[in-house]
Structure formats: structure tokens, C-alpha cells
Amino acid sequence: xxxxxxxxxxxxxxxxxxxxxxxxxxxxxxxxxxxxxxxxxxxxxxxxxxxxxxxxxxxxxxxxxxxxxxxxxxxxxxxxxxxxxxxxxxxxxxxxxxxxxxxxxxxxxxxxxxxxxxxxxxxxxxxxxxxxxxxxxxxxxxxxxxxxxxxxxxxxxxxxxxxxxxxxxxxxxxxxxxxxxxxxxxxxxxxxxxxxxxxxxxxxxxxxxxxxxxxxxxxxxxxxxxxxxxxxxxxxxxxxxxxxxxxxxxxxxxxxxxxxxxxxxxxxxxxxxxxxxxxxxxxxxxxxxxxxxxxxxxxxxxxxxxxxxxxxxxxxxxxxxxxxxxxxxxxxxxxxxxxxxxxxxxxxxxxxxxxxxxxxxxxxxxxxxxxxxxxxxxxxxxxxxxxxxxxxxxxxxxxxxxxxxxxxxxxxxxxxxxxxxxxxxxxxxxxxxxxxxxxxxxxxxxxxxxxxxxxxxxxxxxxxxxxxxxxxxxxxxxxxxxxxxxxxxxxxxxxxxxxxxxxxxxxxxxxxxxxxxxxxxxxxxxxxxxxxxxxxxxxxxxxxxxxxxxxxxxxxxxxxxxxxxxxxxxxxxxxxxxxxxxxxxxxxxxxxxxxxxxxxxxxxxxxxxxxxxxxxxxxxxxxxxxxxxxxxxxxxxxxxxxxxxxxxxxxxxxxxxxxxxxxxxxxxxxxxxxxxxxxxxxxxxxxxxxxxxxxxxxxxxxxxxxxxxxxxxxxxxxxxxxxxxxxx
Amino acid sequence: xxxxxxxxxxxxxxxxxxxxxxxxxxxxxxxxxxxxxxxxxxxxxxxxxxxxxxxxxxxxxxxxxxxxxxxxxxxxxxxxxxxxxxxxxxxxxxxxxxxxxxxxxxxxxxxxxxxxxxxxxxxxxxxxxxxxxxxxxxxxxxxxxxxxxxxxxxxxxxxxxxxxxxxxxxxxxxxxxxxxxxxxxxxxxxxxxxxxxxxxxxxxxxxxxxxxxxxxxxxxxxxxxxxxxxxxx
Numbered sequence: 001x002x003x004x005x006x007x008x009x010x011x012x013x014x015x016x017x018x019x020x021x022x023x024x025x026x027x028x029x030x031x032x033x034x035x036x037x038x039x040x041x042x043x044x045x046x047x048x049x050x051x052x053x054x055x056x057x058x059x060x061x062x063x064x065x066x067x068x069x070x071x072x073x074x075x076x077x078x079x080x081x082x083x084x085x086x087x088x089x090x091x092x093x094x095x096x097x098x099x100x101x102x103x104x105x106x107x108x109x110x111x112x113x114x115x116x117x118x119x120x121x122x123x124x125x126x127x128x129x130x131x132x133x134x135x136x137x138x139x140x141x142x143x144x145x146x147x148x149x150x151x152x153x154x155x156x157x158x159x160x161x162x163x164x165x166x167x168x169x170x171x172x173x174x175x176x177x178x179x180x181x182x183x184x185x186x187x188x189x190x191x192x193x194x195x196x197x198x199x200x201x202x203x204x205x206x207x208x209x210x211x212x213x214x215x216x217x218x219x220x221x222x223x224x225x226x227x228x229x230x231x232x233x234x235x236x237x238x239x240x241x242x243x244x245x246x247x248x249x250x251x252x253x254x255x256x257x258x259x260x261x262x263x264x265x266x267x268x269x270x271x272x273x274x275x276x277x278x279x280x281x282x283x284x285x286x287x288x289x290x291x292x293x294x295x296x297x298x299x300x301x302x303x304x305x306x307x308x309x310x311x312x313x314x315x316x317x318x319x320x321x322x323x324x325x326x327x328x329x330x331x332x333x334x335x336x337x338x339x340x341x342x343x344x345x346x347x348x349x350x351x352x353x354x355x356x357x358x359x360x361x362x363x364x365x366x367x368x369x370x371x372x373x374x375x376x377x378x379x380x381x382x383x384x385x386x387x388x389x390x391x392x393x394x395x396x397x398x399x400x401x402x403x404x405x406x407x408x409x410x411x412x413x414x415x416x417x418x419x420x421x422x423x424x425x426x427x428x429x430x431x432x433x434x435x436x437x438x439x440x441x442x443x444x445x446x447x448x449x450x451x452x453x454x455x456x457x458x459x460x461x462x463x464x465x466x467x468x469x470x471x472x473x474x475x476x477x478x479x480x481x482x483x484x485x486x487x488x489x490x491x492x493x494x495x496x497x498x499x500x501x502x503x504x505x506x507x508x509x510x511x512x513x514x515x516x517x518x519x520x521x522x523x524x525x526x527x528x529x530x531x532x533x534x535x536x537x538x539x540x541x542x543x544x545x546x547x548x549x550x551x552x553x554x555x556x557x558x559x560x561x562x563x564x565x566x567x568x569x570x571x572x573x574x575x576x577x578x579x580x581x582x583x584x585x586x587x588x589x590x591x592x593x594x595x596x597x598x599x600x601x602x603x604x605x606x607x608x609x610x611x612x613x614x615x616x617x618x619x620x621x622x623x624x625x626x627x628x629x630x631x632x633x634x635x636x637x638x639x640x641x642x643x644x645x646x647x648x649x650x651x652x653x654x655x656x657x658x659x660x661x662x663x664x665x666x667x668x669x670x671x672x673x674x675x676x677x678x679x680x681x682x683x684x685x686x687x688x689x690x691x692x693x694x695x696x697x698x699x700x701x702x703x704x705x706x707x708x709x710x711x712x713x714x715x716x717x718x719x720x721x722x723x724x725x726x727x728x
Numbered sequence: 729x730x731x732x733x734x735x736x737x738x739x740x741x742x743x744x745x746x747x748x749x750x751x752x753x754x755x756x757x758x759x760x761x762x763x764x765x766x767x768x769x770x771x772x773x774x775x776x777x778x779x780x781x782x783x784x785x786x787x788x789x790x791x792x793x794x795x796x797x798x799x800x801x802x803x804x805x806x807x808x809x810x811x812x813x814x815x816x817x818x819x820x821x822x823x824x825x826x827x828x829x830x831x832x833x834x835x836x837x838x839x840x841x842x843x844x845x846x847x848x849x850x851x852x853x854x855x856x857x858x859x860x861x862x863x864x865x866x867x868x869x870x871x872x873x874x875x876x877x878x879x880x881x882x883x884x885x886x887x888x889x890x891x892x893x894x895x896x897x898x899x900x901x902x903x904x905x906x907x908x909x910x911x912x913x914x915x916x917x918x919x920x921x922x923x924x925x926x927x928x929x930x931x932x933x934x935x936x937x938x939x940x941x942x943x944x945x946x947x948x949x950x951x952x953x954x955x956x957x958x959x960x961x
Contacts (some may be wrong), residue, residue: 150837150838151838154779154838154840154869154871155738155779155782155783156740157740157778157779239782240779240782241737241738241779241781241782241783241784242782244737244740244779244782245737245738332737333737420840421839421840421841422837422838422839422840423838423840424838424840424869425840426840426867426869426931426934426940427740427741427744427777427869427934428743428744429743429744429747429748429933429934429936429940430940431940432939432940434941443939558939
């Protein structure tokens with residue numbers, strides 16, 4: 001029997017991979033086995049292309065308790081006997097097809113990754129990318145995704161405290177929906193996603209199994225697709241209420257010593273959940289699909305094994321304790337099915353009653369092939385990078401006001417309040433700094449500490465220079481945390497790229513990861529978890545390479561936290577770290593005002609580190625009153641944001657621009673922070689800047705109702721605010 | 729004095745209410761599971777926010793039939809204090825313990841934001857610590873907070889002083905601009921005719937500490953506590 005290419009495509013396996021399976025098994029795989037191989041060896045579950053590259057990222061650190069790939073999420077020690085459990089995950093492809101449910105179940109999935117480990121989820125963030133909103137379909141996707149995140153997250157009662165939204169043409173038809181969840185657990189009380197010893201019992205709890213989401217992992221997430229209608233049934237439908245019950249029930253279960261392991265059902269449903277948990281234990285499993293409660297009649301073993309119905313959890317218990325699980329679940333009106341048992345022989349045996357429908361070695365299922373390719377710098381990249389600012393006329397003094405207003409109202413820079421006000425960001429009573437700042441801040445109950453959280457990534461930078469862009473994503477996330485007064489602790493990454501089988505996409509991926517690794521090493525921030533989303537293309541056009549970095553930091557003393565708004569009249573404002581020429585390549589200015597995505601962004605990681613350390617020490621010593629990362633839109637936009645959020649102006653004197661005006665006002669050089677200090681703290685901040693060898697440029701004095709900088713800028717704060725608030 | 733916080737499946741501000749009442753203010757509090765019927769020992773019941781039963785069908789429509797609600801009704805009829813916050817307010821309306829109903833916000837979006845509330849009637853157990861006309865800063869977080877009642881009912885409520893809180897400007901002006909959801913008469917919180925059952929959409933339990941941006945919410949809890957103490961004396 002020879003299998004058709006069409007059938008192989010359905011499970012996203014190559015002919016070579018299929019032949020390899022046949023050779024190893026010594027026979028053709030059954031239909032169920034083929035489906036299991038397809039999903040477990042998919043890029044989404046198996047990291048065929050990305051795994052070798054992910055090894056480049058540093059993942060060790062004295063506070064790291066669980067690193068990437070070990071469990072459902074990474075774990076880092078925050079002291080006082082507590083740990084943070086964190087992960088970010090994409091749900092790009094489902095959201096492209098059915099934006100509301102795609103985004104909603106993205107939230108559901110990442111939340112399960114956290115409470116599976118025994119941690120109480122305490123914060124959600126998300127990083128979103130869309131095509132321009134002038135396009136009707138993009139607006140449909142945007143409204144659907146935001147609605148889905150709100151609909152699911154709000155119902156769970158987990159605050160959605162921050163994130164980012166960026167618009168660019170390349171995301172038209174292929175939006176990015178990356179959801180991050182962070183949980184807190186007691187150290188030493190974590191649950192493992194491990195099946196343990198032979199004889200242990202596998203129980204499936206939560207929702208019944210339906211036909212939704214079949215081939216989600218292999219079909220949607222691991223190849224490019226067109227013709228969305230046909231794929232709609234591969235998107236799962238979420239039930240946040242059930243998830244809320246599941247959270248409470250599972251967090252009760254983890255307290256019991258007869259519950260030995262927990263693994264949520266996500267991509268590839270039962271297949272990945274069961275196989276991964278027994279693979280980690282080096283055991284086998286026998287399970288019966290007839291024992292699985294279903295939503296509909298006539299489901300085949302194949303469908304049961306590959307269904308991605310949401311809100312389900314695999315619970316591994318000591319034999320004889322099945323009823324105890326049922327008692328806990330009944331309190332929450334949930335059911336549990338005993339579906340199988342851990343075995344010694346290393347075989348995965350799937351039965352349908354008496355009939356064996358699959359019998360394959362777990363080790364084979366769980367060792368997908370790995371492809372290390374040779375990346376090659378594409379020619380087009382040379383061309384876009386060689387662009388010179390000199391080919392463009394500089395801004396005139398008379399154009400500065402108008403340019404600033406245009407940038408403030410451009411969707412990438414404008415206030416995202418119309419979005420985040422749709423998310424409950426205060427439930428759980430821990431939100432100290434709300435969305436709209438550089439980083440969200442949560443208090444840690446029972447301590448003086450705070451957790452600071454952010455999500456960052458700039459696809460345009462990565463498109464123009466993948467290595468620098470990757471480094472900037474890490475550096476900017478760290479800078480955002482530092483601006484809130486936090487020491488960065490760990491990061492989780494979501495790597496969104498096009499088709500890795502193409503040379504230029506592979507190059508982008510490799511370079512981005514290298515850049516991220518360099519920044520992680522320099523700033524000493526380990527990667528504790530992550531997710532890869534490949535094949536983000538429509539009609540053969542890849543998205544910008546878009547690594548998104550989610551980062552957590554600790555503020556030692558919440559009283560010392562810092563925020564963006566200018567505070568008091570008379571405070572002195574400085575630019576910390578301004579130095580050299582960053583140019584305007586890759587800037588928001590260049591794209592918004594000139595329609596160009598060209599140039600070569602750059603970052604000096606040494607300087608970045610010095611600036612961040614200086615700012616952090618200044619905040620911890622209580623020297624500075626406000627800090628804001630100078631990022632998209634450059635210096636003027638950052639200063640305007642400090643004025644708008646503070647509701648107070650700034651008057652800048654003794655300003656001289658000796659180079660290009662556009663570079664000085666709107667260039668996006670990295671490693672810069674806008675700070676303000678009380679007049680009597682000026683000497684101290686100067687001394688500190690000296691100690692760290694970072695530049696400190698005086699910008700002006702807080703006060704009045706206008707932002708004015710010599711003859712360049714003169715605008716009422718109210719007008720700035722109006723422009724900034726009407727962007728989306 | 730003991731506060732009883734009712735927990736339905738899908739409730740999520742139970743923990744926040746407990747924290748505010750017990751950890752911040754030091755009052756005694758306990759949780760009441762929706763399957764319980766014995767409410768003895770409690771002096772004030774709190775129906776917190778969340779999505780009881782997923783709020784499928786209609787907000788509060790399923791929760792009002794849960795076992796505990798029979799006891800809640802009896803408790804209210806006996807003059808016991810009941811406060812419903814957000815989803816709790818919606819449930820009290822569904823149960824007929826408060827007049828009117830909460831419709832989806834007029835803009836058809838969820839809203840989580842700060843609001844200002846003018847205290848319209850402080851001669852009630854829930855607002856004695858406030859002065860009439862005082863502006864409280866309390867955030868909202870809901871999709872269905874658009875208060876509606878028949879014109880005749882509204883007239884009667886206005887005449888009886890049953891409108892306790894209205895959305896307003898930071899200066900206390902009640903205008904359309906500061907109405908976040910389309911509520912009739914800018915209504916944010918009401919009391920029943922007997923003065924012992926109160927419902928409000930904003931979340932007082934979220935503003936009980938300066939660290940979280942304000943402590944106006946304490947005025948509500950402290951008012952209740954004062955009343956309960958006076959009643960026993």
C-alpha cells in the first residue's frame with residue numbers, strides 16, 4: 001500500500017518522514033498511528049526546525065527552577081518561598097480563521113499551562129499584530145481578537161494587565177495573537193506533567209470531547225494555508241466558565257499527595273498530552289478511547305485522539321484514588337473519566353474496547369526528526385539595509401509640530417486605551433500600575449515586593465536586521481521593567497516566523513535567536529519558556545520575523561516603584577543614555593512620514609546595560625521621579641507621552657541640534673530613558689550618570705500646559721493628548 | 729459582626745471582597761458556597777462579582793435559582809443587610825430583590841475603567857460614612873451594567889430615595905458624558921424600598937488601599953459595619 005501525498009499533507013508529514021516511520025515500525029502505520037505521528041512530529045508540538053536553534057538561548061540562572069521544554073511553563077524563584085510560573089504562546093493561525101474563538105482559546109490554553117503546574121494564574125498579557133485597520137477584514141480580525149481575549153479572560157477573573165499592539169501590512173490576513181500568563185505558586189509545591197510509575201491511573205477531567213480542533217496542531221499551526229472557510233472546524237470553541245471551574249478544581253487537586261501529575265490538553269489533544277507525560281517518565285501507556293466522554297456520537301478513535309476540545313485536563317493519580325478525584329470534581333460539577341494506565345513496556349497502546357487501534361513505541365512518537373538548515377542572508381536584505389538617510393530631505397523647523405502630532409496619532413504609537421479598557425485589569429486586587437505604562441506592576445501579597453511585567457517585540461527592526469532586532473526585543477523589554485524600578489528576572493519568548501523551509505525565513509529565525517541570545521547573555525536574563533509559531537504566511541508572503549519577549553522582573557520595595565508621567569512643576573527632565581547617531585533607519589517616523597521600511601537598526605548592548613543599571617540604581621535610591629523608555633517614535637514622542645500622562649507640560653531650553661533634525665527628534669536609537677528629578681537631586685543624578693559612564697542630556701523643566709522645545713516644538717499638552725487618544 | 733460572601737460557580741470577586749473586608753479592614757468574614765442554605769451567624773451578605781454559571785442565557789438568570797438564593801431571600805425579608813456588587817447586583821435584580829434589570833452596555837463593549845460616583849442618599853446602612861453629594865472614585869468592570877427600569881418604577885425609586893449612587897464627573901456633575909454604559913438616570917447603585925438590600929455595578933472592594941489607587945471603597949464597608957454595630961447595641 002502506498003499512501004497518497006494528499007493524506008500525508010493532511011497530517012503534515014513528508015514522504016521521507018513517513019518512510020522512516022514505516023522502517024522503524026516494520027509495517028505501515030494505522031490511521032490512528034499516522035494521525036498521532038503527524039501531530040507529535042508537527043512543528044507545533046515537535047519543534048522540528050526550531051529546536052536546534054532554541055538551544056542557542058541561555059536558559060540557566062541561579063533563580064531558574066524549571067527551564068524551557070521541561071514542563072508546561074518555566075519557573076523562577078522570586079524569594080520568600082514563592083515562585084513565578086510563566087509562559088507565552090501563540091494562537092495565530094486559529095485567530096486568522098476565527099478571530100474571536102481563536103484568541104479566546106489562546107487565552108484558555110496558556111492559562112491551563114500555568115495552573116497545570118499548580119500555580120494560581122495571576123496575570124495575563126498579550127502581544128498582537130494586525131494589518132492596517134483601514135482594511136475591513138483587518139478590522140474584523142482586530143475586533144474579533146480583542147473581543148475574544150476580553151470575553152474569555154474577563155470571565156476567568158484573571159487580570160489582563162498589559163501587552164502591545166502593532167500594525168503593519170505584512171500581518172494582513174495573518175494576525176499574531178500571543179498570549180502570556182503568569183502564575184504564582186509556593187516553592188516546592190509544583191505539579192509535574194509526568195506519568196510516574198507503571199500502574200498509575202490516567203484520568204481525563206473537564207469538558208467532554210468533541211470534533212472541534214482536529215488537526216489544529218498539524219494542519220493549522222504547521223503549514224501555510226489559504227482558503228480559510230474550509231478550515232474553520234479546525235478551530236476550537238472556548239467555554240471560559242468551564243475553564244474557571246477547572247482552575248479551581250485542579251488547584252484543589254494539586255494539594256493532594258495522591259495526585260501525581262497533571263498535563264493539560266492543548267495542541268493535538270489527548271495524543272500529545274498522554275504521550276508527552278508518559279514519555280517524560282520513560283514508560284508506556286494503555287488507554288481506551290471508549291472511556292472518553294464525548295459530545296457527539298459516532299466519533300472515531302482517530303477523532304478522539306486528535307480532538308482539540310478545550311478545557312480538558314489529564315490527571316495522573318495513584319491507583320485506587322480515582323474516587324477521591326471524582327469527589328473534588330463533583331463539588332465543581334465536573335466529571336472525570338478513567339481512560340488508561342501507565343505501563344512498563346514503553347509502548348503506547350490505544351484501544352477501542354477490545355480492538356487495538358494503535359500500538360507504537362512512545363520513544364518513537366516523542367522523538368521527531370530535527371532539521372538544522374543552513375541559513376543564508378537574502379539579497380533583498382542587503383538592499384534595504386544599504387539605505388542612507390542622506391537620500392532624504394531633513395525636516396524643517398516648521399514641520400516639527402505637525403510631524404509630532406502625526407506620529408502620536410499613528411496606530412502603533414497612539415494610546416491603546418480603547419483596547420485595554422475592554423479587559424478587566426484590576427480583578428484579584430493586586431494591580432498597582434495599570435496598563436498604559438512601560439510595564440504593569442502587581443504587588444506580591446504578604447511581601448513588600450512587586451512583580452513587573454511587559455511584552456515587547458519589533459517586527460520591523462527584525463525584518464531590517466534580524467540579529468539586532470532580536471537583541472532589541474530583549475533589551476527593550478528589560479528597559480521597560482527597569483523604568484518601573486524592577487530588576488529583570490526571566491523571560492519567555494514567542495517566536496513568530498514564516499515558513500522555515502525557505503532559506504530567508506530560516507536565516508531570519510537563526511539571526512533573531514542569535515541576537516536574543518546575545519542580549520540575554522549581556523543583560524543576564526535567562527529564557528525560561530517559550531513557543532514557536534512558524535508558517536505565518538499568506539499567499540507566499542511571510543510576516544516580518546517577529547520574536548516577542550515577555551519578561552518578568554522584581555521590584556524589591558514597591559514604595560520605590562517608578563512610573564512614566566511627569567510629576568511636579570519644576571522637576572528637571574533629562575535624557576539618560578543619549579549618545580551617538582542612531583539614525584532614522586527602521587523608525588516609525590520613516591514609515592509614517594515617508595512610507596519607507598528601510599535602514600539598519602542597531603543596538604550597543606554594553607551601553608544598554610550601563611544605562612539600565614544607572615536608571616535602576618537611581619530609582620532604587622529614590623533619586624528620580626519618573627522614567628519612560630524612549631522607543632517607538634523617538635525622543636519627542638516619549639517626552640510627549642510623559643506630558644500627556646502627567647497632564648503637565650515641559651519647557652525645554654538651551655537645546656541645540658547639530659545633526660539632522662529628524663534624527664534628533666524622531667530617531668529611534670536604543671538604550672535611552674527619559675527621566676525627571678526634583679531640582680535638588682540634579683547633582684546626584686549627574687554623579688550617578690558619571691559612575692556608569694552614561695550620557696545625561698538636560699531637556700528642560702516640567703511645568704505649564706505646553707510642550708515646548710526651543711523653536712522646534714510648541715504644542716499644548718491637550719492637543720498632544722487629543723492626537724494620541726484618537727489613533728485607534 | 730460577620731460578613732458572608734456568597735460563592736457561585738464562576739464568581740471571581742469573592743476573594744477580593746474577602747481581602748478588602750477581612751485583611752484590609754479587619755472585619756470577620758466567611759465564604760458561603762452556593763449549595764448551602766444555613767446562613768445563621770452572618771450579619772451582612774455579599775454577592776460578589778464574576779460570571780456566575782458563565783452568565784450564559786442572561787446575567788444572573790441561572791444563579792438566582794441556586795439553592796443559597798432561597799436563604800438569601802429569607803435573610804433579606806427578615807431585614808438582613810445584603811449587598812450585591814456587579815454580577816451580585818445583576819443576580820439581585822433577577823431574583824426580584826431589587827427593581828429593574830441590567831442590560832448590555834449601550835456601546836456593546838466590556839468596560840474596565842475608573843468611574844466617579846455621586847452619593848445621592850447617605851441615610852442608608854451602606855453609605856452613612858459618606859455625605860450626600862460626595863464623590864467616590866470606584867472602578868467598574870462589566871459588560872452588562874446598563875441599568876433599566878420602567879419609567880413609573882424609576883419615578884417611584886427617585887421619590888423614595890432609592891437611587892444611592894450615580895455616575896458623575898470628578899466634580900460631581902451627573903451628565904451623559906460620564907455615564908459609562910448608558911444607565912438610565914446615570915444609575916450606578918440602588919437600594920430596595922426597605923433600605924436593607926443594595927446593588928451597585930462598580931467594585932468597592934477594588935479601592936480599599938492607597939497602593940491600588942484609592943480607598944473610597946472602604947466607606948461602604950465601614951458604613952455597613954457601623955450600622956451592624958449600632959443595631960446590636
